[in-house]
Amino acid sequence: TWSAPQRLGPPGGDARWHSLAVDDEGTATVVWNYENSGLAETLIVSRPRDGVWSAPDSLSTLPYGTWEQRLALDIEGDPHVLWLESGANYMPRFVYRGPERAGSEGRSSISQSITVPGSDSVQTLSFLYRLHGASPEAGTGLRVDLNDGQATTNLLSVNTAHPDWTHAWADLSPWAGQEVRLTLAVEQTAGRPFAWAEIDEVTVGSSHPDLWVAAGSAAAEPGGEATLTLRYGNRGAAPAGDVGLSITLPPELTFVSASLPPASTSPSLSWELGSVDAGDAQTVDVTVAAASGPASLVPLTWTSAITTGSPELELENNAAQGLVRVSWRRHLPLLSR
Structure with missing residues:
Protein backbone atom coordinates (compact mmCIF):
# COMPACT_ATOMS: atom_id res chain seq x y z
CA THR A 1 0.00 0.00 0.00
CA GLY A 98 29.06 15.86 -4.54
CA PRO A 99 30.37 14.01 -1.49
CA GLU A 100 33.54 15.26 0.14
CA ARG A 101 36.51 12.95 -0.38
CA ALA A 102 39.17 11.93 2.10
CA GLY A 103 42.56 13.47 1.42
CA SER A 104 44.48 10.51 2.83
CA GLU A 105 43.93 6.99 4.08
CA GLY A 106 43.42 6.46 7.78
CA ARG A 107 42.04 4.32 10.57
CA SER A 108 39.90 5.27 13.57
CA SER A 109 39.51 2.71 16.33
CA ILE A 110 38.40 2.03 19.88
CA SER A 111 39.86 -0.80 21.98
CA GLN A 112 39.07 -2.53 25.26
CA SER A 113 40.81 -5.32 27.17
CA ILE A 114 38.45 -7.91 28.65
CA THR A 115 38.52 -11.38 30.17
CA VAL A 116 36.24 -13.70 28.23
CA PRO A 117 34.04 -15.58 30.73
CA GLY A 118 34.82 -19.26 31.11
CA SER A 119 31.61 -21.23 30.66
CA ASP A 120 30.16 -24.26 28.91
CA SER A 121 27.80 -21.99 26.95
CA VAL A 122 28.79 -20.04 23.85
CA GLN A 123 30.48 -16.72 24.70
CA THR A 124 29.55 -13.98 22.26
CA LEU A 125 30.51 -10.39 21.52
CA SER A 126 27.32 -8.54 20.55
CA PHE A 127 26.77 -4.95 19.42
CA LEU A 128 24.64 -2.66 17.26
CA TYR A 129 26.13 -0.49 14.55
CA ARG A 130 25.33 1.94 11.77
CA LEU A 131 27.89 2.25 9.00
CA HIS A 132 28.04 5.06 6.44
CA GLY A 133 30.23 5.64 3.40
CA ALA A 134 31.57 2.09 3.22
CA SER A 135 31.86 0.04 0.04
CA PRO A 136 33.92 -2.90 -1.21
CA GLU A 137 35.02 -0.84 -4.23
CA ALA A 138 36.40 1.88 -1.96
CA GLY A 139 38.04 -0.53 0.45
CA THR A 140 36.40 1.26 3.38
CA GLY A 141 34.47 -0.39 6.17
CA LEU A 142 34.23 -1.60 9.75
CA ARG A 143 36.30 -4.43 11.22
CA VAL A 144 36.50 -6.09 14.62
CA ASP A 145 39.81 -7.67 15.68
CA LEU A 146 40.82 -9.71 18.73
CA ASN A 147 44.37 -9.93 20.05
CA ASP A 148 45.17 -12.61 22.65
CA GLY A 149 48.82 -11.61 23.09
CA GLN A 150 49.96 -14.18 20.55
CA ALA A 151 48.10 -13.30 17.37
CA THR A 152 45.42 -10.98 15.99
CA THR A 153 42.22 -12.59 14.69
CA ASN A 154 39.67 -10.77 12.57
CA LEU A 155 36.22 -11.50 14.01
CA LEU A 156 34.11 -9.40 11.64
CA SER A 157 34.53 -7.27 8.51
CA VAL A 158 31.74 -5.15 7.00
CA ASN A 159 32.38 -3.24 3.77
CA THR A 160 28.85 -2.23 2.79
CA ALA A 161 26.87 0.71 4.15
CA HIS A 162 24.22 0.01 6.80
CA PRO A 163 22.33 3.26 7.46
CA ASP A 164 19.91 1.53 9.86
CA TRP A 165 20.89 0.01 13.19
CA THR A 166 22.18 -3.51 12.52
CA HIS A 167 22.98 -6.28 14.99
CA ALA A 168 26.37 -8.00 14.76
CA TRP A 169 27.94 -10.73 16.83
CA ALA A 170 31.10 -12.84 17.00
CA ASP A 171 31.89 -16.10 18.78
CA LEU A 172 34.45 -15.66 21.59
CA SER A 173 34.28 -19.26 22.85
CA PRO A 174 37.81 -20.18 21.60
CA TRP A 175 39.17 -17.58 24.05
CA ALA A 176 37.02 -18.52 27.08
CA GLY A 177 38.86 -17.71 30.30
CA GLN A 178 41.54 -15.66 28.52
CA GLU A 179 42.33 -11.95 28.66
CA VAL A 180 42.06 -10.43 25.18
CA ARG A 181 41.95 -7.01 23.58
CA LEU A 182 39.02 -6.16 21.29
CA THR A 183 39.39 -3.43 18.66
CA LEU A 184 36.60 -1.93 16.55
CA ALA A 185 37.98 0.15 13.69
CA VAL A 186 36.80 2.08 10.63
CA GLU A 187 39.27 2.06 7.76
CA GLN A 188 39.40 4.94 5.28
CA THR A 189 40.79 4.99 1.73
CA ALA A 190 42.22 8.17 0.21
CA GLY A 191 40.15 9.79 -2.52
CA ARG A 192 36.94 8.10 -1.39
CA PRO A 193 33.92 9.47 0.53
CA PHE A 194 34.42 9.60 4.28
CA ALA A 195 33.33 6.47 6.14
CA TRP A 196 32.10 6.52 9.72
CA ALA A 197 30.37 4.17 12.14
CA GLU A 198 28.12 4.45 15.18
CA ILE A 199 28.45 1.69 17.80
CA ASP A 200 26.02 0.95 20.64
CA GLU A 201 25.10 -1.73 23.20
CA VAL A 202 28.42 -3.60 23.16
CA THR A 203 28.16 -6.66 25.41
CA VAL A 204 29.97 -9.94 26.05
CA GLY A 205 28.01 -12.86 27.47
CA SER A 206 26.43 -16.25 26.96
CA SER A 207 24.44 -16.96 23.80
CA HIS A 208 22.07 -19.71 22.76
CA PRO A 209 20.54 -20.89 19.50
CA ASP A 210 16.99 -19.87 18.64
CA LEU A 211 15.53 -22.30 16.12
CA TRP A 212 12.33 -21.43 14.28
CA VAL A 213 10.07 -23.08 11.75
CA ALA A 214 7.31 -21.69 9.51
CA ALA A 215 4.70 -23.62 7.52
CA GLY A 216 2.99 -22.23 4.44
CA SER A 217 -0.44 -22.82 2.93
CA ALA A 218 -1.24 -24.60 -0.34
CA ALA A 219 -4.16 -25.77 -2.48
CA ALA A 220 -4.92 -28.92 -4.48
CA GLU A 221 -7.79 -30.54 -6.31
CA PRO A 222 -9.03 -33.97 -5.15
CA GLY A 223 -6.58 -36.52 -6.54
CA GLY A 224 -4.11 -33.74 -7.42
CA GLU A 225 -0.83 -32.58 -5.93
CA ALA A 226 0.22 -29.62 -3.82
CA THR A 227 3.59 -28.22 -2.74
CA LEU A 228 4.09 -27.51 0.94
CA THR A 229 6.76 -24.92 1.69
CA LEU A 230 8.58 -25.34 4.99
CA ARG A 231 11.06 -22.71 6.17
CA TYR A 232 13.39 -23.06 9.12
CA GLY A 233 16.45 -21.39 10.57
CA ASN A 234 18.40 -20.21 13.59
CA ARG A 235 17.81 -16.66 14.81
CA GLY A 236 20.14 -17.04 17.76
CA ALA A 237 23.79 -16.07 18.10
CA ALA A 238 25.06 -19.62 18.65
CA PRO A 239 24.95 -22.70 16.41
CA ALA A 240 22.44 -25.45 17.14
CA GLY A 241 23.62 -29.05 17.10
CA ASP A 242 21.82 -32.35 16.55
CA VAL A 243 18.93 -30.60 14.79
CA GLY A 244 15.88 -32.59 13.72
CA LEU A 245 13.04 -31.45 11.46
CA SER A 246 9.69 -33.18 11.05
CA ILE A 247 6.38 -32.87 9.21
CA THR A 248 3.20 -34.69 10.19
CA LEU A 249 0.63 -35.03 7.40
CA PRO A 250 -3.11 -35.65 7.83
CA PRO A 251 -4.47 -38.98 6.48
CA GLU A 252 -5.91 -37.21 3.42
CA LEU A 253 -2.41 -36.23 2.19
CA THR A 254 0.28 -38.63 0.94
CA PHE A 255 3.97 -37.84 0.61
CA VAL A 256 5.31 -37.79 -2.97
CA SER A 257 8.74 -36.11 -2.91
CA ALA A 258 10.81 -33.37 -1.27
CA SER A 259 13.55 -30.98 -2.35
CA LEU A 260 15.57 -32.37 0.58
CA PRO A 261 14.94 -36.14 0.84
CA PRO A 262 13.78 -37.06 4.36
CA ALA A 263 15.63 -39.61 6.45
CA SER A 264 12.31 -41.25 7.29
CA THR A 265 8.76 -41.06 5.92
CA SER A 266 6.87 -43.00 8.60
CA PRO A 267 5.08 -42.28 10.86
CA SER A 268 6.06 -38.71 9.90
CA LEU A 269 8.52 -37.10 7.53
CA SER A 270 11.76 -36.44 9.38
CA TRP A 271 15.15 -34.95 8.58
CA GLU A 272 18.43 -35.11 10.49
CA LEU A 273 20.02 -31.72 9.79
CA GLY A 274 23.09 -31.94 12.02
CA SER A 275 24.24 -28.41 12.88
CA VAL A 276 22.42 -25.20 11.92
CA ASP A 277 24.63 -22.12 12.12
CA ALA A 278 23.53 -18.88 13.73
CA GLY A 279 21.69 -16.69 11.25
CA ASP A 280 21.13 -19.54 8.79
CA ALA A 281 17.74 -19.97 7.08
CA GLN A 282 16.65 -22.68 4.65
CA THR A 283 13.57 -23.82 2.73
CA VAL A 284 12.26 -27.34 2.06
CA ASP A 285 9.54 -27.94 -0.55
CA VAL A 286 7.44 -31.06 -0.03
CA THR A 287 5.10 -32.41 -2.72
CA VAL A 288 2.01 -34.24 -1.48
CA ALA A 289 -0.96 -35.89 -3.17
CA ALA A 290 -4.52 -35.26 -2.06
CA ALA A 291 -6.91 -38.18 -1.77
CA SER A 292 -9.53 -38.62 -4.48
CA GLY A 293 -13.14 -38.00 -3.62
CA PRO A 294 -15.35 -35.07 -2.78
CA ALA A 295 -13.86 -31.69 -1.99
CA SER A 296 -13.52 -30.67 1.64
CA LEU A 297 -15.07 -27.51 3.00
CA VAL A 298 -12.55 -27.51 5.87
CA PRO A 299 -8.83 -27.00 5.05
CA LEU A 300 -6.50 -29.83 6.01
CA THR A 301 -3.87 -29.08 8.66
CA TRP A 302 -0.26 -30.24 8.53
CA THR A 303 2.23 -29.62 11.33
CA SER A 304 5.98 -29.12 11.45
CA ALA A 305 8.48 -29.09 14.30
CA ILE A 306 12.19 -28.50 14.80
CA THR A 307 14.33 -29.77 17.69
CA THR A 308 17.93 -29.50 18.83
CA GLY A 309 20.23 -31.17 21.31
CA SER A 310 21.69 -27.76 22.24
CA PRO A 311 20.31 -25.70 25.14
CA GLU A 312 17.63 -23.36 23.80
CA LEU A 313 15.71 -20.69 25.72
CA GLU A 314 12.88 -19.89 23.27
CA LEU A 315 10.75 -22.87 22.25
CA GLU A 316 7.45 -21.31 21.15
CA ASN A 317 8.69 -20.85 17.57
CA ASN A 318 9.81 -24.49 17.24
CA ALA A 319 6.47 -25.67 15.86
CA ALA A 320 4.09 -24.41 13.18
CA GLN A 321 0.94 -25.38 11.32
CA GLY A 322 0.09 -25.05 7.64
CA LEU A 323 -3.16 -25.45 5.71
CA VAL A 324 -4.03 -27.27 2.49
CA ARG A 325 -7.36 -26.48 0.88
CA VAL A 326 -8.64 -29.39 -1.25
CA SER A 327 -11.34 -28.21 -3.64
CA TRP A 328 -12.35 -28.17 -7.27
CA ARG A 329 -11.54 -25.09 -9.28
CA ARG A 330 -13.58 -24.31 -12.34
CA HIS A 331 -13.41 -21.26 -14.60
CA LEU A 332 -16.70 -19.99 -16.00
CA PRO A 333 -16.95 -17.81 -19.10
CA LEU A 334 -17.72 -14.15 -18.57
CA LEU A 335 -20.47 -12.78 -20.79
CA SER A 336 -21.24 -9.11 -21.20
CA ARG A 337 -23.94 -7.29 -23.09
Whole structure:
Protein backbone atom coordinates (compact mmCIF):
# COMPACT_ATOMS: atom_id res chain seq x y z
CA THR A 1 0.00 0.00 0.00
CA TRP A 2 1.03 3.60 -0.53
CA SER A 3 2.15 5.77 2.36
CA ALA A 4 0.33 8.97 3.21
CA PRO A 5 1.61 12.11 1.42
CA GLN A 6 4.38 13.86 3.33
CA ARG A 7 5.80 17.36 2.92
CA LEU A 8 9.56 17.19 2.34
CA GLY A 9 10.39 20.89 2.21
CA PRO A 10 9.43 24.12 3.96
CA PRO A 11 5.88 25.47 3.55
CA GLY A 12 5.11 28.17 1.04
CA GLY A 13 7.32 29.22 -1.82
CA ASP A 14 7.67 27.56 -5.19
CA ALA A 15 9.12 24.05 -5.61
CA ARG A 16 10.07 22.63 -9.01
CA TRP A 17 12.76 20.79 -10.99
CA HIS A 18 12.73 17.77 -8.66
CA SER A 19 14.80 14.60 -9.10
CA LEU A 20 14.58 11.29 -7.18
CA ALA A 21 17.01 8.35 -6.89
CA VAL A 22 17.06 5.17 -4.76
CA ASP A 23 20.23 3.19 -4.02
CA ASP A 24 20.67 -0.58 -3.60
CA GLU A 25 20.10 -0.31 0.17
CA GLY A 26 16.69 1.29 -0.35
CA THR A 27 17.75 4.80 0.68
CA ALA A 28 15.75 7.41 -1.27
CA THR A 29 17.22 10.83 -2.07
CA VAL A 30 15.32 13.81 -3.50
CA VAL A 31 16.70 17.11 -4.77
CA TRP A 32 14.69 20.09 -6.03
CA ASN A 33 14.68 23.83 -6.63
CA TYR A 34 12.93 25.99 -4.01
CA GLU A 35 12.23 29.70 -4.37
CA ASN A 36 10.81 31.98 -1.70
CA SER A 37 11.15 35.66 -0.81
CA GLY A 38 13.48 36.34 -3.73
CA LEU A 39 15.93 33.55 -2.88
CA ALA A 40 16.54 30.36 -4.88
CA GLU A 41 17.80 27.23 -3.09
CA THR A 42 18.79 23.75 -4.16
CA LEU A 43 17.45 21.47 -1.41
CA ILE A 44 18.22 17.80 -0.78
CA VAL A 45 16.66 15.26 1.59
CA SER A 46 17.08 11.51 2.08
CA ARG A 47 15.34 8.64 3.82
CA PRO A 48 16.78 5.19 4.60
CA ARG A 49 14.63 2.13 4.07
CA ASP A 50 12.00 1.97 6.84
CA GLY A 51 13.37 5.27 8.20
CA VAL A 52 12.24 8.91 8.22
CA TRP A 53 13.05 11.80 5.91
CA SER A 54 15.94 14.03 6.91
CA ALA A 55 15.53 17.78 7.30
CA PRO A 56 16.21 19.66 4.03
CA ASP A 57 19.86 20.54 3.46
CA SER A 58 20.58 23.55 1.26
CA LEU A 59 23.27 22.97 -1.36
CA SER A 60 23.12 26.58 -2.57
CA THR A 61 21.27 29.82 -1.79
CA LEU A 62 21.27 32.60 -4.37
CA PRO A 63 19.34 35.83 -4.95
CA TYR A 64 18.76 34.75 -8.53
CA GLY A 65 17.51 31.73 -10.39
CA THR A 66 18.59 28.09 -10.20
CA TRP A 67 16.89 25.41 -12.23
CA GLU A 68 16.98 21.94 -13.78
CA GLN A 69 18.36 20.15 -10.72
CA ARG A 70 19.55 16.64 -11.60
CA LEU A 71 20.50 13.85 -9.16
CA ALA A 72 22.57 10.69 -9.64
CA LEU A 73 23.94 8.09 -7.23
CA ASP A 74 27.36 6.52 -7.64
CA ILE A 75 28.17 2.86 -7.03
CA GLU A 76 28.60 3.63 -3.33
CA GLY A 77 25.15 5.24 -3.08
CA ASP A 78 26.49 8.78 -2.60
CA PRO A 79 24.48 11.61 -4.24
CA HIS A 80 25.86 13.83 -7.00
CA VAL A 81 23.84 16.91 -7.95
CA LEU A 82 24.10 19.08 -11.08
CA TRP A 83 22.07 22.21 -11.79
CA LEU A 84 22.05 25.48 -13.70
CA GLU A 85 22.25 28.89 -12.10
CA SER A 86 22.50 32.45 -13.32
CA GLY A 87 26.08 33.65 -13.45
CA ALA A 88 27.61 36.96 -14.44
CA ASN A 89 25.37 38.98 -16.76
CA TYR A 90 22.69 36.36 -16.05
CA MET A 91 24.46 33.84 -18.26
CA PRO A 92 23.59 30.28 -17.13
CA ARG A 93 26.36 28.06 -15.81
CA PHE A 94 26.56 24.48 -14.57
CA VAL A 95 27.14 23.88 -10.85
CA TYR A 96 28.08 20.53 -9.29
CA ARG A 97 28.00 19.32 -5.68
CA GLY A 98 29.06 15.86 -4.54
CA PRO A 99 30.37 14.01 -1.49
CA GLU A 100 33.54 15.26 0.14
CA ARG A 101 36.51 12.95 -0.38
CA ALA A 102 39.17 11.93 2.10
CA GLY A 103 42.56 13.47 1.42
CA SER A 104 44.48 10.51 2.83
CA GLU A 105 43.93 6.99 4.08
CA GLY A 106 43.42 6.46 7.78
CA ARG A 107 42.04 4.32 10.57
CA SER A 108 39.90 5.27 13.57
CA SER A 109 39.51 2.71 16.33
CA ILE A 110 38.40 2.03 19.88
CA SER A 111 39.86 -0.80 21.98
CA GLN A 112 39.07 -2.53 25.26
CA SER A 113 40.81 -5.32 27.17
CA ILE A 114 38.45 -7.91 28.65
CA THR A 115 38.52 -11.38 30.17
CA VAL A 116 36.24 -13.70 28.23
CA PRO A 117 34.04 -15.58 30.73
CA GLY A 118 34.82 -19.26 31.11
CA SER A 119 31.61 -21.23 30.66
CA ASP A 120 30.16 -24.26 28.91
CA SER A 121 27.80 -21.99 26.95
CA VAL A 122 28.79 -20.04 23.85
CA GLN A 123 30.48 -16.72 24.70
CA THR A 124 29.55 -13.98 22.26
CA LEU A 125 30.51 -10.39 21.52
CA SER A 126 27.32 -8.54 20.55
CA PHE A 127 26.77 -4.95 19.42
CA LEU A 128 24.64 -2.66 17.26
CA TYR A 129 26.13 -0.49 14.55
CA ARG A 130 25.33 1.94 11.77
CA LEU A 131 27.89 2.25 9.00
CA HIS A 132 28.04 5.06 6.44
CA GLY A 133 30.23 5.64 3.40
CA ALA A 134 31.57 2.09 3.22
CA SER A 135 31.86 0.04 0.04
CA PRO A 136 33.92 -2.90 -1.21
CA GLU A 137 35.02 -0.84 -4.23
CA ALA A 138 36.40 1.88 -1.96
CA GLY A 139 38.04 -0.53 0.45
CA THR A 140 36.40 1.26 3.38
CA GLY A 141 34.47 -0.39 6.17
CA LEU A 142 34.23 -1.60 9.75
CA ARG A 143 36.30 -4.43 11.22
CA VAL A 144 36.50 -6.09 14.62
CA ASP A 145 39.81 -7.67 15.68
CA LEU A 146 40.82 -9.71 18.73
CA ASN A 147 44.37 -9.93 20.05
CA ASP A 148 45.17 -12.61 22.65
CA GLY A 149 48.82 -11.61 23.09
CA GLN A 150 49.96 -14.18 20.55
CA ALA A 151 48.10 -13.30 17.37
CA THR A 152 45.42 -10.98 15.99
CA THR A 153 42.22 -12.59 14.69
CA ASN A 154 39.67 -10.77 12.57
CA LEU A 155 36.22 -11.50 14.01
CA LEU A 156 34.11 -9.40 11.64
CA SER A 157 34.53 -7.27 8.51
CA VAL A 158 31.74 -5.15 7.00
CA ASN A 159 32.38 -3.24 3.77
CA THR A 160 28.85 -2.23 2.79
CA ALA A 161 26.87 0.71 4.15
CA HIS A 162 24.22 0.01 6.80
CA PRO A 163 22.33 3.26 7.46
CA ASP A 164 19.91 1.53 9.86
CA TRP A 165 20.89 0.01 13.19
CA THR A 166 22.18 -3.51 12.52
CA HIS A 167 22.98 -6.28 14.99
CA ALA A 168 26.37 -8.00 14.76
CA TRP A 169 27.94 -10.73 16.83
CA ALA A 170 31.10 -12.84 17.00
CA ASP A 171 31.89 -16.10 18.78
CA LEU A 172 34.45 -15.66 21.59
CA SER A 173 34.28 -19.26 22.85
CA PRO A 174 37.81 -20.18 21.60
CA TRP A 175 39.17 -17.58 24.05
CA ALA A 176 37.02 -18.52 27.08
CA GLY A 177 38.86 -17.71 30.30
CA GLN A 178 41.54 -15.66 28.52
CA GLU A 179 42.33 -11.95 28.66
CA VAL A 180 42.06 -10.43 25.18
CA ARG A 181 41.95 -7.01 23.58
CA LEU A 182 39.02 -6.16 21.29
CA THR A 183 39.39 -3.43 18.66
CA LEU A 184 36.60 -1.93 16.55
CA ALA A 185 37.98 0.15 13.69
CA VAL A 186 36.80 2.08 10.63
CA GLU A 187 39.27 2.06 7.76
CA GLN A 188 39.40 4.94 5.28
CA THR A 189 40.79 4.99 1.73
CA ALA A 190 42.22 8.17 0.21
CA GLY A 191 40.15 9.79 -2.52
CA ARG A 192 36.94 8.10 -1.39
CA PRO A 193 33.92 9.47 0.53
CA PHE A 194 34.42 9.60 4.28
CA ALA A 195 33.33 6.47 6.14
CA TRP A 196 32.10 6.52 9.72
CA ALA A 197 30.37 4.17 12.14
CA GLU A 198 28.12 4.45 15.18
CA ILE A 199 28.45 1.69 17.80
CA ASP A 200 26.02 0.95 20.64
CA GLU A 201 25.10 -1.73 23.20
CA VAL A 202 28.42 -3.60 23.16
CA THR A 203 28.16 -6.66 25.41
CA VAL A 204 29.97 -9.94 26.05
CA GLY A 205 28.01 -12.86 27.47
CA SER A 206 26.43 -16.25 26.96
CA SER A 207 24.44 -16.96 23.80
CA HIS A 208 22.07 -19.71 22.76
CA PRO A 209 20.54 -20.89 19.50
CA ASP A 210 16.99 -19.87 18.64
CA LEU A 211 15.53 -22.30 16.12
CA TRP A 212 12.33 -21.43 14.28
CA VAL A 213 10.07 -23.08 11.75
CA ALA A 214 7.31 -21.69 9.51
CA ALA A 215 4.70 -23.62 7.52
CA GLY A 216 2.99 -22.23 4.44
CA SER A 217 -0.44 -22.82 2.93
CA ALA A 218 -1.24 -24.60 -0.34
CA ALA A 219 -4.16 -25.77 -2.48
CA ALA A 220 -4.92 -28.92 -4.48
CA GLU A 221 -7.79 -30.54 -6.31
CA PRO A 222 -9.03 -33.97 -5.15
CA GLY A 223 -6.58 -36.52 -6.54
CA GLY A 224 -4.11 -33.74 -7.42
CA GLU A 225 -0.83 -32.58 -5.93
CA ALA A 226 0.22 -29.62 -3.82
CA THR A 227 3.59 -28.22 -2.74
CA LEU A 228 4.09 -27.51 0.94
CA THR A 229 6.76 -24.92 1.69
CA LEU A 230 8.58 -25.34 4.99
CA ARG A 231 11.06 -22.71 6.17
CA TYR A 232 13.39 -23.06 9.12
CA GLY A 233 16.45 -21.39 10.57
CA ASN A 234 18.40 -20.21 13.59
CA ARG A 235 17.81 -16.66 14.81
CA GLY A 236 20.14 -17.04 17.76
CA ALA A 237 23.79 -16.07 18.10
CA ALA A 238 25.06 -19.62 18.65
CA PRO A 239 24.95 -22.70 16.41
CA ALA A 240 22.44 -25.45 17.14
CA GLY A 241 23.62 -29.05 17.10
CA ASP A 242 21.82 -32.35 16.55
CA VAL A 243 18.93 -30.60 14.79
CA GLY A 244 15.88 -32.59 13.72
CA LEU A 245 13.04 -31.45 11.46
CA SER A 246 9.69 -33.18 11.05
CA ILE A 247 6.38 -32.87 9.21
CA THR A 248 3.20 -34.69 10.19
CA LEU A 249 0.63 -35.03 7.40
CA PRO A 250 -3.11 -35.65 7.83
CA PRO A 251 -4.47 -38.98 6.48
CA GLU A 252 -5.91 -37.21 3.42
CA LEU A 253 -2.41 -36.23 2.19
CA THR A 254 0.28 -38.63 0.94
CA PHE A 255 3.97 -37.84 0.61
CA VAL A 256 5.31 -37.79 -2.97
CA SER A 257 8.74 -36.11 -2.91
CA ALA A 258 10.81 -33.37 -1.27
CA SER A 259 13.55 -30.98 -2.35
CA LEU A 260 15.57 -32.37 0.58
CA PRO A 261 14.94 -36.14 0.84
CA PRO A 262 13.78 -37.06 4.36
CA ALA A 263 15.63 -39.61 6.45
CA SER A 264 12.31 -41.25 7.29
CA THR A 265 8.76 -41.06 5.92
CA SER A 266 6.87 -43.00 8.60
CA PRO A 267 5.08 -42.28 10.86
CA SER A 268 6.06 -38.71 9.90
CA LEU A 269 8.52 -37.10 7.53
CA SER A 270 11.76 -36.44 9.38
CA TRP A 271 15.15 -34.95 8.58
CA GLU A 272 18.43 -35.11 10.49
CA LEU A 273 20.02 -31.72 9.79
CA GLY A 274 23.09 -31.94 12.02
CA SER A 275 24.24 -28.41 12.88
CA VAL A 276 22.42 -25.20 11.92
CA ASP A 277 24.63 -22.12 12.12
CA ALA A 278 23.53 -18.88 13.73
CA GLY A 279 21.69 -16.69 11.25
CA ASP A 280 21.13 -19.54 8.79
CA ALA A 281 17.74 -19.97 7.08
CA GLN A 282 16.65 -22.68 4.65
CA THR A 283 13.57 -23.82 2.73
CA VAL A 284 12.26 -27.34 2.06
CA ASP A 285 9.54 -27.94 -0.55
CA VAL A 286 7.44 -31.06 -0.03
CA THR A 287 5.10 -32.41 -2.72
CA VAL A 288 2.01 -34.24 -1.48
CA ALA A 289 -0.96 -35.89 -3.17
CA ALA A 290 -4.52 -35.26 -2.06
CA ALA A 291 -6.91 -38.18 -1.77
CA SER A 292 -9.53 -38.62 -4.48
CA GLY A 293 -13.14 -38.00 -3.62
CA PRO A 294 -15.35 -35.07 -2.78
CA ALA A 295 -13.86 -31.69 -1.99
CA SER A 296 -13.52 -30.67 1.64
CA LEU A 297 -15.07 -27.51 3.00
CA VAL A 298 -12.55 -27.51 5.87
CA PRO A 299 -8.83 -27.00 5.05
CA LEU A 300 -6.50 -29.83 6.01
CA THR A 301 -3.87 -29.08 8.66
CA TRP A 302 -0.26 -30.24 8.53
CA THR A 303 2.23 -29.62 11.33
CA SER A 304 5.98 -29.12 11.45
CA ALA A 305 8.48 -29.09 14.30
CA ILE A 306 12.19 -28.50 14.80
CA THR A 307 14.33 -29.77 17.69
CA THR A 308 17.93 -29.50 18.83
CA GLY A 309 20.23 -31.17 21.31
CA SER A 310 21.69 -27.76 22.24
CA PRO A 311 20.31 -25.70 25.14
CA GLU A 312 17.63 -23.36 23.80
CA LEU A 313 15.71 -20.69 25.72
CA GLU A 314 12.88 -19.89 23.27
CA LEU A 315 10.75 -22.87 22.25
CA GLU A 316 7.45 -21.31 21.15
CA ASN A 317 8.69 -20.85 17.57
CA ASN A 318 9.81 -24.49 17.24
CA ALA A 319 6.47 -25.67 15.86
CA ALA A 320 4.09 -24.41 13.18
CA GLN A 321 0.94 -25.38 11.32
CA GLY A 322 0.09 -25.05 7.64
CA LEU A 323 -3.16 -25.45 5.71
CA VAL A 324 -4.03 -27.27 2.49
CA ARG A 325 -7.36 -26.48 0.88
CA VAL A 326 -8.64 -29.39 -1.25
CA SER A 327 -11.34 -28.21 -3.64
CA TRP A 328 -12.35 -28.17 -7.27
CA ARG A 329 -11.54 -25.09 -9.28
CA ARG A 330 -13.58 -24.31 -12.34
CA HIS A 331 -13.41 -21.26 -14.60
CA LEU A 332 -16.70 -19.99 -16.00
CA PRO A 333 -16.95 -17.81 -19.10
CA LEU A 334 -17.72 -14.15 -18.57
CA LEU A 335 -20.47 -12.78 -20.79
CA SER A 336 -21.24 -9.11 -21.20
CA ARG A 337 -23.94 -7.29 -23.09
